[in-house]
Amino acid sequence: MIDEIHVENLALIRSATLTPCAGLSVLTGETGAGKTALLSACKLLMGERASASMVRDGEDSLSVSGRFFLQEEEGERDLVVTRRVGADGRSRVTLDGRIASAGELAAQVGAVVDLCGQHEHQRLLKAASHVTFLDTWAREQIAPAYEEYAAAFEAAAAAASALEQVRAAASSSSAQLDEARFVLRRVDEVKPQLGEYEELVDALAKAENAEALINATEGAFQALSGDEGSALDALNTAIYLLDQASRYDAALADRAKTLREAVYAAEDVAADVRDYRDSVDLDQVELARMQERVSAMQSLLRSFGPTMEDVLAARDKAAELVSLVDDSAERLAAAEKAVEQAERQLAATADSLDKARKKAAPGFAKAVTAQMARLCMGGAQLVCEISRQDRKAWTKMGPSSVEFLFKPGADMAARPLARIASGGEVSRVMLALKVVLGQRDAAETLIFDEVDAGVGGATAVALADVLADLATTHQVIVVTHLAQVAVRAQAHYVVAKQGKESPETTITAVEGSARVEEIARMLSGDTSAASLAHAAELLAQ
Numbered sequence: 001m002i003d004e005i006h007v008e009n010l011a012l013i014r015s016a017t018l019t020p021c022a023g024l025s026v027l028t029g030e031t032g033a034g035k036t037a038l039l040s041a042c043k044l045l046m047g048e049r050a051s052a053s054m055v056r057d058g059e060d061s062l063s064v065s066g067r068f069f070l071q072e073e074e075g076e077r078d079l080v081v082t083r084r085v086g087a088d089g090r091s092r093v094t095l096d097g098r099i100a101s102a103g104e105l106a107a108q109v110g111a112v113v114d115l116c117g118q119h120e121h122q123r124l125l126k127a128a129s130h131v132t133f134l135d136t137w138a139r140e141q142i143a144p145a146y147e148e149y150a151a152a153f154e155a156a157a158a159a160a161s162a163l164e165q166v167r168a169a170a171s172s173s174s175a176q177l178d179e180a181r182f183v184l185r186r187v188d189e190v191k192p193q194l195g196e197y198e199e200l201v202d203a204l205a206k207a208e209n210a211e212a213l214i215n216a217t218e219g220a221f222q223a224l225s226g227d228e229g230s231a232l233d234a235l236n237t238a239i240y241l242l243d244q245a246s247r248y249d250a251a252l253a254d255r256a257k258t259l260r261e262a263v264y265a266a267e268d269v270a271a272d273v274r275d276y277r278d279s280v281d282l283d284q285v286e287l288a289r290m291q292e293r294v295s296a297m298q299s300l301l302r303s304f305g306p307t308m309e310d311v312l313a314a315r316d317k318a319a320e321l322v323s324l325v326d327d328s329a330e331r332l333a334a335a336e337k338a339v340e341q342a343e344r345q346l347a348a349t350a351d352s353l354d355k356a357r358k359k360a361a362p363g364f365a366k367a368v369t370a371q372m373a374r375l376c377m378g379g380a381q382l383v384c385e386i387s388r389q390d391r392k393a394w395t396k397m398g399p400s401s402v403e404f405l406f407k408p409g410a411d412m413a414a415r416p417l418a419r420i421a422s423g424g425e426v427s428r429v430m431l432a433l434k435v436v437l438g439q440r441d442a443a444e445t446l447i448f449d450e451v452d453a454g455v456g457g458a459t460a461v462a463l464a465d466v467l468a469d470l471a472t473t474h475q476v477i478v479v480t481h482l483a484q485v486a487v488r489a490q491a492h493y494v495v496a497k498q499g500k501e502s503p504e505t506t507i508t509a510v511e512g513s514a515r516v517e518e519i520a521r522m523l524s525g526d527t528s529a530a531s532l533a534h535a536a537e538l539l540a541q
Helices: 035-045 102-110 127-137 139-170 174-190 196-208 210-225 231-245 252-279 284-304 308-326 328-374 423-440 457-470 512-524 529-540
Strands: 002-010 013-018 024-028 061-072 075-086 091-095 098-100 113-115 381-388 400-407 445-449 475-479 491-498 504-509
Touching (some): 002 035, 013 035, 013 504, 024 457, 035 061, 035 113, 035 445, 035 475, 061 102, 075 102, 091 102, 127 328, 127 400, 127 423, 139 328, 174 284, 174 308, 196 284, 210 231, 210 252, 231 252, 328 400, 328 423, 328 457, 423 445, 423 457, 457 475, 491 512, 512 529
Parallel strands (some): 024 475, 024 491, 445 475
Antiparallel strands (some): 002 013, 061 075, 381 400, 491 504
16 A cells, blocks of 8 residues: 655656545546656556656656555565656666665565556456456465466476477487596596595695604604603793792792693693694505595596586486486386376366366456446446467466457447457446455555546446445545546545746645535536535535
């Protein structure tokens, strides 16, 4: 839900704020006042493409900010969005203060805000999107069958891919096969293990310098704890002398204590150095073996590296190709059998999905047609047609096409919406669909532009009733020229253009007498006593 939108320097708008209510909000005003600019601001917040032409003349950039309340499983979440567009056309987006992309904006905001203007009805005019409307309305009946079908579709695709892999391997050229066998032989001659190369390199450095290590550690041990003139002997002598002297000056006892701690540490080091000396091995045979193995591994790394993981990956790939060719007949038979089984399962789930959709389709069409009748569309009907496609045309959405057909009258043929419905009719069909979907609709906010095009009289009243009903399940924002719609709103904004030399669009919330005057203007174009009385009467109903 939109909590607030603030716009700066967009088209004729210098600065404007819109705070729609949770139910029905309306925007009214003279033609050309700038209502389209506000819709452009909404589109920017929904992640749609930005253009430098949107920036107000003379300004460096435009800015649109919005705060949204998004419903999630964990509860309601606030989201603050800012979209800036420079005069050079570059767009910058932040989400809760974090730099983001227009794609992220579309995913988070575009998913919950639906702009339902006549020019935005391409989704309804594209038959590929119709299945989503039906599945959303009949979620409980269709979802289980669809989930089984989608899983079977993916399994069938995976089986077909595996079969193609087996066929491709079986037809591999002799050069590819020879190369794979060479790689397999080279690596298997060495049989390297993960981590072994690093361990060998460390061990080899020690083995190659074993004599120097023995000499160094032996010298260190003798210096620390040898039979003659060792460091430990000198320290113990110093401790004895300080202990004797401490009888005359107690301060020297602390010095003796410190030296004792040093003796303990020196004794530990001497023991460690002695053990290290004893562990060093001068085995020339083992040294040669290690040098040879490291050399063999380095050869593999140069050929198939740079890491041992790469070497083993190359070995696995080669082994797979050799195995596929050597066992091609068995693998081909198994892969073909897997495809057959996957296709049988897919066909069964496809039948179940079609059955569920065909069962739900008449009820859905009837519900939408009922709402169309409320909108005074005469005897017009919506027909939901489901047709099984050729197997090659199946998609993850299903095996059949789902298309909404428009039937202008009982005795007239049903045709695709895009071919026979006018812009105004498409708008009202979309409105009827949204009312039928109700709370199941993923969009939380619906913005209608020109939904009242060509509407008047009783149809205007009916349209107002339907929009009011829709506002019980959605946040609804309507750009309208109909007083019958405007009086049903809980929030009313007037869009006006002021100034001639440098015109500006303003947006003002109206209440009380100001709202009565705006309704009067919408009714008759003036604020005469009769118009004001009529407006007040409509608002009081």
